[in-house]
């Protein structure tokens with residue numbers, strides 16, 4: 001089964017290279033969220049960024065969107081820990 005990607009968001013560990021950006025544009029993805037930019041790929045990133053801009057695709061670093069997430073994870077973990085009843089066995093692995 002092929003799911004349409006039109007209007008979707010892609011999450012990438014790296015800023016996408018121009019070849020990937022071509023595919024991103026072709027399949028109709030409208031938003032790119034990336035984790036980091038490699039400093040040695042400045043030229044490729046600049047080219048890719050221009051392609052994305054020209055196509056009207058929104059580009060965000062994850063840190064711009066989720067600056068709070070590391071704090072949130074720690075607070076959630078603490079909350080789960082604190083809400084456990086005394087004597088209750090620890091949650092099985094993978095249980096949140």
Ligand SMILES: [Zn+2]
Pocket residue numbers: 016017018019020021
């Ligand atoms: Zn690529």
